[in-house]
Amino acid sequence: MMFVLDSHCDTPSQMMRLRDLSIDNARGHVDIPKLVKGGVDASFFAVYTPASLSQEEACRKALEQIGAVYDTVDSNRGKVALAFTPDQALENKRNGLVSIFIGMENGAPVGKSLSLLRLFHRMGVRYVTLTHSRDNEICDSCASVHKRWHGLSPFGRDAVAEMNRIGMLVDVSHASDESFYDVISCSTRPVVATHSCCRALADHPRNMTDDMLRALARNGGVIQINFFPVFLDSGFAAI
Secondary structure, eight states: OOOOEEEEEOHHHHHHTTOOTTSOOSSSSOOHHHHHHTTOOEEEEEEEOOTTSOHHHHHHHHHHHHHHHHHHHHTTBTTEEEOSSHHHHHHHHHTTOEEEEEEEEOSGGGTTOHHHHHHHHHTTEEEEEOOOSSOOSSBOBTTOSSOSSSSBOHHHHHHHHHHHHHTOEEEOTTBOHHHHHHHHHHOSSOOEEEEEOBTTTSOOTTSBOHHHHHHHHHTTOEEEEOOOGGGTOHHHHTO
């Protein structure tokens, strides 16, 4: 059976702007009618928090977005359903429902608390993109000039181990190269890059080198390609 999964969709930020996902919006790439029409079986709605926020602000923003995801699913029963496991997603497909998974883009809401990490997992978060555009308490970002940790922080190593234990995917998109290799070396579970591209095609620090792609494959992990043109083709940025 074919199963179509979107591993990273920034829809929760649109929910916070009061976009109604139950209708086919003239603007925006994703809403429930488009998911159904496009044959998407499941989508990870990414709970994104900007790097500019404090840990407390990021935690509150993440909670608000998770609440919005639950509210949206509740108001569109019969079309979509939450999924927390692959088996639930497959069952939803058999019942004609689009599965909504929850991911977290930027581990900043966790701060340095494994208890918060576990709490977000209980709320349904099934992957964490470890960082975003700045270094945080978990690891360095690909976008920072002066790296804070030169890879995973000591807490970051504990966080990866705990994510492995509780069944939460480690997402290395936005992580620095050093952070990526630290994750690969210490994770006992397959690692994912939910929205990255290939540096051989577009020389951008957000993208992964051929060596990184091979390391990800040896780990048993996968990469999902980001369709933003700057990350797909070096020539586009020069236009």
